[in-house]
Amino acid sequence: MFMAPKPIEGEKRVFMTGNEVVAWAATAAGAEIMYGYPITPQNEIMHYWTRMAPKYGRKFLQTEDEISAGFTTVGGVLAGKRAFTATAGPGNTLMQEPMSMAEMMRLPTVLVVTQRGGPSTATVIYSQQELTMTCFGGNGEGMRIVYSTSGHQDLYDYTIKAFNTAWKYRFPTFVLGDGYQSKMREPVTIYDPEARNISMVPAEAYMGNPGTPGVDRDPVHLRNTYNMEEELLKVINDNMATYESIAPEIVEYQEEEVEDAEVLLISHGIVSRAAQGAMKLLREEGFKVGYFRPITVRPFPAEQLRERAEKAKCLLVIESAYGQLKRIVTDSLYGCTTTIKSYMKPGESVTVEEVVEKVRSLY
Amino acid sequence: MAKGARIALAGEGGQGVQSVAEIITEAAYEEGREALYIPNFGVEQRGGVSVAYVQISDEPIGSPKFKTADIVIALSPRAIERTKKYVGNETIFVYDADMEGVEESLPDNAAKVLAIPAIRIAKEELHPRVFNVVIMGAVIGATGVVSLERAKQAIEKKLGYKFEKDPSLREMNFKALEYGMRLVKEKEL
Numbered sequence: 001m002f003m004a005p006k007p008i009e010g011e012k013r014v015f016m017t018g019n020e021v022v023a024w025a026a027t028a029a030g031a032e033i034m035y036g037y038p039i040t041p042q043n044e045i046m047h048y049w050t051r052m053a054p055k056y057g058r059k060f061l062q063t064e065d066e067i068s069a070g071f072t073t074v075g076g077v078l079a080g081k082r083a084f085t086a087t088a089g090p091g092n093t094l095m096q097e098p099m100s101m102a103e104m105m106r107l108p109t110v111l112v113v114t115q116r117g118g119p120s121t122a123t124v125i126y127s128q129q130e131l132t133m134t135c136f137g138g139n140g141e142g143m144r145i146v147y148s149t150s151g152h153q154d155l156y157d158y159t160i161k162a163f164n165t166a167w168k169y170r171f172p173t174f175v176l177g178d179g180y181q182s183k184m185r186e187p188v189t190i191y192d193p194e195a196r197n198i199s200m201v202p203a204e205a206y207m208g209n210p211g212t213p214g215v216d217r218d219p220v221h222l223r224n225t226y227n228m229e230e231e232l233l234k235v236i237n238d239n240m241a242t243y244e245s246i247a248p249e250i251v252e253y254q255e256e257e258v259e260d261a262e263v264l265l266i267s268h269g270i271v272s273r274a275a276q277g278a279m280k281l282l283r284e285e286g287f288k289v290g291y292f293r294p295i296t297v298r299p300f301p302a303e304q305l306r307e308r309a310e311k312a313k314c315l316l317v318i319e320s321a322y323g324q325l326k327r328i329v330t331d332s333l334y335g336c337t338t339t340i341k342s343y344m345k346p347g348e349s350v351t352v353e354e355v356v357e358k359v360r361s362l363y
Numbered sequence: 364m365a366k367g368a369r370i371a372l373a374g375e376g377g378q379g380v381q382s383v384a385e386i387i388t389e390a391a392y393e394e395g396r397e398a399l400y401i402p403n404f405g406v407e408q409r410g411g412v413s414v415a416y417v418q419i420s421d422e423p424i425g426s427p428k429f430k431t432a433d434i435v436i437a438l439s440p441r442a443i444e445r446t447k448k449y450v451g452n453e454t455i456f457v458y459d460a461d462m463e464g465v466e467e468s469l470p471d472n473a474a475k476v477l478a479i480p481a482i483r484i485a486k487e488e489l490h491p492r493v494f495n496v497v498i499m500g501a502v503i504g505a506t507g508v509v510s511l512e513r514a515k516q517a518i519e520k521k522l523g524y525k526f527e528k529d530p531s532l533r534e535m536n537f538k539a540l541e542y543g544m545r546l547v548k549e550k551e552l
Contacts (some may be wrong), residue, residue, distance in 0.1 A: 125405070353431070
């Protein structure tokens with residue numbers, strides 16, 4: 001097994017950009033290789049990784065485009081490497097092809113996405129418009145795990161966790177950040193996973209293992225091509241059954257003041273910081289407002305949300321996209337009669353003040 | 364206004380507003396405060412208005428952008444247009460006094476609107492290259508978010524390698540910082 005030199009002993013408090021945070025987290029998690037192709041706003045993940053890689057015995061390959069970066073990540077995983085890549089916007093679009101292959105073959109790829117505006121090239125700054133694509137992109141069924149981060153501590157914690165989730169459950173795993181998180185600087189505690197009793201799930205080679213297939217060991221038969229509809233159906237059904245059975249252990253969410261909430265604010269990622277701030281201010285003014293944030297946007301904490309939603313009078317979905325989160329919420333709550341309102345700003349950020357104003361207008 | 368501050372800093376690309384924001388937040392972090400800085404950036408390699416959003420507080424900071432700033436500093440006519448929307452009735456709006464024909468576009472809802480001759484002072488009494496340090500001094504003078512000592516340490520950290528080659532640069536940068544602080548204090552904030 002690959003024993004990587006440690007970049008961090010114990011833990012330390014630092015002040016850095018989110019892109020740096022991701023590079024440190026991947027290094028601390030023992031990632032062995034990054035495959036990458038540059039695109040704003042995540043370029044510096046690659047830059048910091050390439051700076052750190054030689055120091056800590058890691059590798060890097062710059063490919064000719066994102067399709068290739070995605071497929072080489074798939075290749076790295078097949079060879080038993082804890083491999084990852086990172087991209088954004090149009091790059092995420094191109095990576096859907098390799099990621100759907102990873103989904104079909106149940107490969108533990110790790111992809112860090114820092115959302116930018118869309119459609120197409122749009123802005124290089126920020127959005128939450130890659131939610132649907134990251135959860136359900138490609139010609140597949142969304143058998144993926146997607147952690148939506150809200151800041152630097154999340155970026156660090158969930159980048160490390162993504163490798164473990166991926167290798168434990170063998171489904172492609174995503175860290176869904178955004179350009180703000182990429183570029184902003186804020187304090188964060190970085191640590192050696194071992195110092196927090198987090199042990200890294202070992203990576204194993206799928207192919208090229210010693211022995212004669214069928215004699216010394218079972219043959220490896222990895223497929224992404226099927227001749228018969230029936231064959232494919234069986235594989236998808238089996239994989240989906242596995243996915244659904246593990247989903248309850250993977251689901252994560254955060255909530256506050258939900259018990260007596262009349263208005264429940266639902267948001268993910270960095271927008272949840274505005275929602276949480278607004279909730280606090282509104283509570284001080286006497287408004288019964290609660291806060292619910294899915295951390296895994298896929299699988300989605302549907303049951304948990306339903307329980308809270310049924311007790312509330314109104315749900316307010318807040319997002320920097322045109323209803324991408326709202327669609328997941330609506331689907332999860334089918335049959336629940338609580339009113340669902342939304343505050344949608346595709347490609348633009350949301351401030352505390354706006355949320356406060358919007359909630360007041362609901363009363 | 365020593366406690367916390369929300370600062371929007373805007374200028375033309377190359378005027379150095381992002382470095383100012385970076386140094387101030389770094390200094391505040393080193394002083395044990397909560398600090399968050401986010402640059403606004405576009406697809407251009409150069410040119411265009413550059414905006415930096417800085418928040419310093421004693422509480423953990425929520426969303427990286429805000430609706431209303433405590434202090435807005437605009438260093439070009441386009442930057443005035445761009446940052447007007449962050450002005451509220453408690454905002455101090457600072458702009459460079461050498462801009463001509465901007466009176467019409469200045470915000471009319473700010474608590475105070477201050478014109479400071481930063482560009483001229485940097486050019487005539489210091490060196491044009493320390494213009495952004497004068498601005499940094501003005502931000503610190505207006506908000507008190509970090510101490511002068513800590514600000515100097517942060518500059519040292521960022522530019523120390525240049526100061527080693529030419530110690531007179533250190534003196535000039537520190538002088539620019541103090542000059543900037545005085546500029547706003549003279550306006551009796």
